[in-house]
Amino acid sequence: MMKDVSAMSPAQIRAMIRKNEWVKPTAGMAKGFTQANLAILKKELAFDFLLFCQRNPRPCPVLDVTEPGAPIPQLVAPGADLRTDIPKYRIYRQGELVEEVTDIKKYWEEDMVAFLLGCSFTFEYPLLDNGIPVRHIEENCNVPMYKTNIPCVKAGCFEGPVVVSMRPIPEKDVVRAVQVTSRFPAVHGAPIQIGNPAKIGIKDIAKPDFGDAVTIKPGEVPVFWACGVTPQAAAMQVKPELMITHAPGHMFITDIRDAELGVL
Template sequence: MNDLSSVSPSDLRKMIRQNELIRPTAGMANGFAQANLAILKKEDAFDFLLFCQRNPKPCPILDVTEVGSPIPQIAAPTGDIRTDIPKYRIYKHGELVEEVTDITAYWEEDMVGFLIGCSFTFEHALLKNEIPIRHIEQDCNVPMYKTNIPCVKAGKFQGMTVASMRPIKQSDVVRAVQVTSRFPAVHGAPIHIGDPSVIGIQNINQPDFGDMVPINAGEVPVFWACGVTPQAVAMESKPELMITHAPGYMFITDLRDEKLGVL
């Protein structure tokens, strides 16, 4: 595997745009924020914006595009949300109908794009604190699970929170909470530590999205709110059309992760 941790966001987006890089983006462009994506037609955009405002843990907004524009002016003014994500998902009336590497053919002039903070962003801070990240070590996707934690309803949008999980050594859990708490713009502190069944996860070895990773002796599963939540919401709320990133395949922004942190 090529080390992409020090490659610039613009160079990575160019590689992705040219279909030279089709894999999960964890560990890429260390020091820069990554983002989840949700694209909706204008008629659904206000309800979704309200949904994000009411649910800032799973859906912290980094940028919203102008109606009809695929350019995220704040997060990446040289980027294009139609081409710069390695893999997209197309949902119609709540059903996943296709995965593609380019959504130009689906783009309509009344669409609005939402870039939502991603926990891949704070992983760089965890690594700097010598807290290992299992899915980066194993070069696979982070495991993600549907939980029994309800989101606050807004308009037609409702559903349960999705959580990402990282095994953390018991001796590192407090530090992991401290480190990630500094990044509320990318999900912040964990929403649960320990027994998965408490939040409705019956089998930790069968994630709903992403890949399974082992939890070793002396480690506990730690769960963070996840920006895949809008996909679970789409399945339940059934908007006419929602386009998202494929779980783990993120948009890499020009935003410095430390500028999203709080002291």
């Protein structure tokens, strides 16, 4: 019988992932615990990237930064290994996606710095607890994500468009969805656009740039949140020699409880 992944601990889930027993998106896993995006760069680019995150806190809220060469996120999951504990990674060389892999041990180098950024999967259980549906969980697929016409604030060599994730919300629940998610500024916070994808440069909502299209039912409004896949869009534009990220939707599950990041 399939285990209830929503009730498993972060350590249990990371152990499954490490053994390649889970190579799928992590939405709906480890209820109550924060999920995170990953970006790994050489030390020489780490300050520029940290500054990029500091100047763009909505899409790139920093949860942890590792010491150079250390794959262990001491602040958010000291028992974890960022080389093995994400279901799927992406390898970018000169801005081109060259490979997707299930561990990055052979790519890890002693001058690498890993960044963990807040992920909107964290506030999905609070949405569900308020009776607000989360369509990609219902449809057992990845959340749809889109590049926008909103530019990030440039920092050093890093620049690029803000990426957003989209969830269809019943019109009657939109205000409540804003209230719920605004309590989680460390994982993107309130939406940045409601109901008008063309306004932020999305031409076809049925064709996301990352993830999967989901059903938008009558009476529902597309709602867009800033997304931690933004660094991948920056990598495509800036073209660093090497950048390693999570595959969109395949997140790192931390030991931090959602409630620790929420504000009243």
